[in-house]
Amino acid sequence: MTVSGRSDLGTPAPAASGETVTLTIDGQPVEVEAGSSVMRAAAIAGTEIPKLCATDSLKAFGSCRLCLVEIEGRKGTPASCTTPVEDGMAVTTQSPRLEKLRRGVMELYISDHPLDCLTCAANGDCELQDRAGQVGLREVRYGYEGENHLSRGKDETNPYFTFDGSKCIVCSRCVRACDEVQGTLALTVDGRGFASVIAAGADEGFFESECVSCGACVQACPTATLTEKTIIDHGQPDHSVITTCAYCGVGCSFEAEMKGGEVVRMTPHKNGGANEGHSCVKGRFAWGYATHRDRILSPMIRESTDQPWREVSWDEAIGFAADRFKIIQEQYGKGAIGGVTSSRCTNEEVFVVQKMVRAAFANNNVDTCARVCHSPTGYGLKQTFGTSAGTQDFKSVGSADVILVCGANPTDAHPVFASRMKRRLREGAKLIVIDPRRIDLVRSPHIEAAHHLQLRPGTNVAVVNAMAHVIVTEGLVDEAFVADRCDTVSFERWKAFIADPANSPEALEADSGVPAQTVREAARLYATGGNGAIYYGLGVTEHSQGSSMVMGLANLAMATGNIGREGVGVNPLRGQNNVQGSCDMGSFPHELPGYRHISDTETRASFEKLWGVTLEKEPGLRIPNMFSAALDGTFRGMFIQGEDLAQSDPDTENVDAALQAMDCVVVQDLFLNETAAFAHVFLPGTSFLEKDGTFTNAERRINRVRPVKPPLQGLSEWETVCRLATAMGYDMSYPDAAAIMDEIAATTPSFAGVSFDRLDREGSLQWPCNEAAPDGTPVMHRDAFVRGEGQFMLTAYVPTEERSSRSFPLLLTTGRILSQYNVGAQTRRTQNSRWHDEDVLEIHASDAEMRGVRDGDLVALSSRKGSTTLHARISDRVPPGVVYTTFHHPETGANVVTTENSDWATNCPEYKVTAVEVAPSNMPSAWSRKRRERQQKSVRIDAAE
Numbered sequence: 001m002t003v004s005g006r007s008d009l010g011t012p013a014p015a016a017s018g019e020t021v022t023l024t025i026d027g028q029p030v031e032v033e034a035g036s037s038v039m040r041a042a043a044i045a046g047t048e049i050p051k052l053c054a055t056d057s058l059k060a061f062g063s064c065r066l067c068l069v070e071i072e073g074r075k076g077t078p079a080s081c082t083t084p085v086e087d088g089m090a091v092t093t094q095s096p097r098l099e100k101l102r103r104g105v106m107e108l109y110i111s112d113h114p115l116d117c118l119t120c121a122a123n124g125d126c127e128l129q130d131r132a133g134q135v136g137l138r139e140v141r142y143g144y145e146g147e148n149h150l151s152r153g154k155d156e157t158n159p160y161f162t163f164d165g166s167k168c169i170v171c172s173r174c175v176r177a178c179d180e181v182q183g184t185l186a187l188t189v190d191g192r193g194f195a196s197v198i199a200a201g202a203d204e205g206f207f208e209s210e211c212v213s214c215g216a217c218v219q220a221c222p223t224a225t226l227t228e229k230t231i232i233d234h235g236q237p238d239h240s241v242i243t244t245c246a247y248c249g250v251g252c253s254f255e256a257e258m259k260g261g262e263v264v265r266m267t268p269h270k271n272g273g274a275n276e277g278h279s280c281v282k283g284r285f286a287w288g289y290a291t292h293r294d295r296i297l298s299p300m301i302r303e304s305t306d307q308p309w310r311e312v313s314w315d316e317a318i319g320f321a322a323d324r325f326k327i328i329q330e331q332y333g334k335g336a337i338g339g340v341t342s343s344r345c346t347n348e349e350v351f352v353v354q355k356m357v358r359a360a361f362a363n364n365n366v367d368t369c370a371r372v373c374h375s376p377t378g379y380g381l382k383q384t385f386g387t388s389a390g391t392q393d394f395k396s397v398g399s400a401d402v403i404l405v406c407g408a409n410p411t412d413a414h415p416v417f418a419s420r421m422k423r424r425l426r427e428g429a430k431l432i433v434i435d436p437r438r439i440d441l442v443r444s445p446h447i448e449a450a451h452h453l454q455l456r457p458g459t460n461v462a463v464v465n466a467m468a469h470v471i472v473t474e475g476l477v478d479e480a481f482v483a484d485r486c487d488t489v490s491f492e493r494w495k496a497f498i499a500d501p502a503n504s505p506e507a508l509e510a511d512s513g514v515p516a517q518t519v520r521e522a523a524r525l526y527a528t529g530g531n532g533a534i535y536y537g538l539g540v541t542e543h544s545q546g547s548s549m550v551m552g553l554a555n556l557a558m559a560t561g562n563i564g565r566e567g568v569g570v571n572p573l574r575g576q577n578n579v580q581g582s583c584d585m586g587s588f589p590h591e592l593p594g595y596r597h598i599s600d601t602e603t604r605a606s607f608e609k610l611w612g613v614t615l616e617k618e619p620g621l622r623i624p625n626m627f628s629a630a631l632d633g634t635f636r637g638m639f640i641q642g643e644d645l646a647q648s649d650p651d652t653e654n655v656d657a658a659l660q661a662m663d664c665v666v667v668q669d670l671f672l673n674e675t676a677a678f679a680h681v682f683l684p685g686t687s688f689l690e691k692d693g694t695f696t697n698a699e700r701r702i703n704r705v706r707p708v709k710p711p712l713q714g715l716s717e718w719e720t721v722c723r724l725a726t727a728m729g730y731d732m733s734y735p736d737a738a739a740i741m742d743e744i745a746a747t748t749p750s751f752a753g754v755s756f757d758r759l760d761r762e763g764s765l766q767w768p769c770n771e772a773a774p775d776g777t778p779v780m781h782r783d784a785f786v787r788g789e790g791q792f793m794l795t796a797y798v799p800t801e802e803r804s805s806r807s808f809p810l811l812l813t814t815g816r817i818l819s820q821y822n823v824g825a826q827t828r829r830t831q832n833s834r835w836h837d838e839d840v841l842e843i844h845a846s847d848a849e850m851r852g853v854r855d856g857d858l859v860a861l862s863s864r865k866g867s868t869t870l871h872a873r874i875s876d877r878v879p880p881g882v883v884y885t886t887f888h889h890p891e892t893g894a895n896v897v898t899t900e901n902s903d904w905a906t907n908c909p910e911y912k913v914t915a916v917e918v919a920p921s922n923m924p925s926a927w928s929r930k931r932r933e934r935q936q937k938s939v940r941i942d943a944a945e
């Protein structure tokens with residue numbers, strides 16, 4: 001239960017059939033969907049039948065026997081949770097017989113329950129307590145002395161929740177939540193009858209078990225057995241605010257449950273369109289960073305980066321930054337400064353930064369961290385479909401028959417969506433995984449990929465072309481769809497190109513390392529297996545051919561008719577919470593909000609009129625161009641919103657040198673991150689708990705982010721930016737964040753129907769939301785592509801220049817892990833680090849043995865760009881010749897070794913392929929020693945004060 005006291009209808013809604021059934025509950029007629037349970041029908045009619053093992057997020061189980069009812073014409077007292085409704089049924093929910101039976105059941109439960117209600121953490125939020133009251137239990141005739149479970153101990157190993165076995169009623173809601181909702185199957189009921197106990201793994205506690213700490217079991221538990229430690233420490237919440245998770249692009253809705261001004265629990269919101277009541281460990285538990293002692297709450301400045309920081313007023317910090325930027329522009333021209341927007345910030349915060357750059361800086365030197373993740377998605381999907389966004393809502397995966405996961409690791413990076421996907425896979429959908437590494441989805445409880453195409457890093461396009469070749473040459477094209485929906489000239493040209501034997505699986509096998517027969521079988525399955533849905537991640541985009549691969553996947557979907565309805569589509573799984581939104585808001589140097597090219601006179605004119613300025617019509621600099629220009633001495637000032645370029649961008653030494661070369665680096669962030677070591681001005685930012693605005697998730701869903709407390713540092717981020725723009729000479733102000741969204745809606749056609757008022761009324765909206773689509777657009781390209789006809793693009797496979805060599809014989813690829821998030825700035829400041837406190841290098845046993853490396857050894861990882869050290873983990877997840885690491889810890893500096901190679905169309909870095917060598921080591925790298933020295937200088941307060 002939560003403080004909002006959400007209703008629980010007891011059993012889930014039945015599959016929609018359009019049919020209804022009429023029955024009477026205690027004499028009152030009620031009409032419900034066919035397939036509903038009697039319990040659900042009663043709840044809809046307003047009668048709450050007592051229940052313990054039932055809850056409407058789980059299938060009915062029928063174990064507690066508390067929900068008994070009488071049904072006219074039937075013998076006995078059936079359980080209402082497992083009894084389906086029938087037309088004309090007459091149900092009685094209350095009678096002396098039922099009262100007696102229910103009290104008897106409750107008596108048994110209570111006689112084996114510690115009666116410490118007044119000091120129990122669940123006091124006031126316990127279904128067992130509520131049910132005892134509901135059935136009118138007044139005495140326990142059996143006493144409390146018999147055989148019982150009261151001495152069962154506690155498992156406190158999980159950092160976020162406790163399992164107190166003495167309070168368990170073995171209703172198995174936790175086990176079923178783990179199976180049905182999360183799909184991890186970490187819990188079991190051990191033993192039988194009276195000896196039954198809930199177990200997480202054989203002997204180990206929750207922490208060491210398969211449990212991924214999603215918290216679904218805690219939420220499902222009707223007693224205090226599974227309880228959040230924050231609730232044990234602080235007590236029950238007294239009010240709640242609905243908001244959105246600030247981690248990944250799934251965009252889960254939460255009730256931030258508060259006690260006074262502090263959050264005591266984050267409960268996934270049942271009506272959240274993206275998550276429907278589920279969450280992962282990050283969103284549910286890892287929010288403590290928001291009040292971490294490392295947070296900077298005062299603006300700070302310093303003349304040069306070898307000086308300590310000095311705390312100053314907002315006015316002084318903003319004035320200092322504006323003066324420096326103005327001096328740079330006077331000396332080096334107006335194009336000598338620029339800004340970077342953050343995909344962690346709200347749409348409103350991003351919108352004002354790009355507006356500040358365009359209107360106050362008077363150039364288009366604005367880029368976003370999406371440059372280094374999904375910019376090829378923007379390019380590729382716009383070319384083929386006409387808009388830079390995923391085609392489906394998350395629900396759609398429930399109708400997929402074949403799911404192709406390419407270069408994505410949903411169970412780690414998009415866990416709540418992964419749970420939906422796993423549910424569909426357990427129902428029988430087939431899975432194709434294209435990934436150099438054996439991700440969890442390849443084989444997990446009740447799931448096994450039909451095909452794992454374990455390709456060599458850098459050969460995505462070879463594989464997608466080979467699949468398309470099979471589809472074209474084996475007559476598997478959906479000719480009717482292509483003729484009806486696609487540009488046939490581009491199709492014929494593509495068909496001739498892809499049918500060339502050079503694109504056959506056999507011809508490309510040597511490059512990709514994937515057996516031709518496996519490619520053929522996977523292609524046939526995708527083309528003929530029913531609804532085919534593609535989900536992809538950074539393993540597609542972060543390559544020298546990232547844009548080609550996105551277009552290759554789009555070609556595949558169009559050729560097989562897998563676009564424009566439920567269960568199909570091409571879907572980028574966005575990394576950060578607002579990658580979609582930051583791109584939508586005009587963060588790219590060539591595009592105004594809504595992906596309209598800056599060179600378009602009419603679009604420019606509409607903004608010029610509203611903003612009262614003349615806009616530059618030439619695109620500005622991308623992030624890598626800004627760095628190059630900084631090293632050339634022509635680009636000298638940068639405003640960086642919530643983005644740690646020095647940790648997240650490739651070729652760290654080059655990034656460091658570029659930042660060091662600038663005269664004014666302004667960082668707006670929560671913490672003194674790696675980039676702040678090069679900054680002259682630090683403008684403290686707000687956590688998501690203090691933000692008022694919107695995030696747009698991977699399914700184009702615009703969700704409200706509501707403040708649960710005022711900004712701890714005193715100023716909204718958008719206000720800070722407005723004040724900086726004003727100090728630069730361009731008056732910019734808004735009464736509130738809602739007014740910024742009103743401006744977005746007024747200037748951006750796909751957002752025309754969006755406002756805070758509407759979002760507050762309706763919960764969320766998926767763009768396009770305008771006159772043509774007043775209710776938003778869950779599935780795109782239904783009747784026609786946004787660009788009219790789907791465009792097939794040629795995707796010639798060009799091997800990357802990054803090849804293994806004698807000096808660097810291994811290929812490094814990178815990725816994320818569930819418990820940490822990106823550069824780790826947030827999650828490293830939570831208990832999540834207990835699962836992953838350092839980045840390690842996965843290496844195959846044969847490669848390790850050849851180099852004398854043992855499991856756990858410190859190794860030097862070197863490329864032509866640099867060297868770092870980390871511990872090795874021998875793993876068969878990677879094939880020989882491939883090594884893998886995560887990039888969450890700045891001490892490791894995984895990007896010290898990544899290169900300057902990037903996508904041909906968008907400059908998205910080629911993070912996923914770096915030729916490296918691994919060798920045993922006994923000391924930190926030179927880079928890490930340099931970093932330590934820099935950190936020591938970048939102390940917070942002037943020691944002289």
Ligand code: SF4
Nearest residue numbers: 168169171172174221
């Ligand atoms: S831990 Fe909670 S949900 Fe699980 S069986 Fe025990 S009482 Fe039920």
Ligand code: SF4
Nearest residue numbers: 178211212214215217
């Ligand atoms: S926290 Fe999640 S994964 Fe762990 S046991 Fe509970 S439901 Fe399963």
Ligand code: SF4
Nearest residue numbers: 245247248252280283
């Ligand atoms: S899946 Fe993503 S959005 Fe949802 S709770 Fe986890 S991190 Fe947050």
Ligand code: FES
Nearest residue numbers: 053062064065081
């Ligand atoms: S609620 Fe129906 S048997 Fe438990």
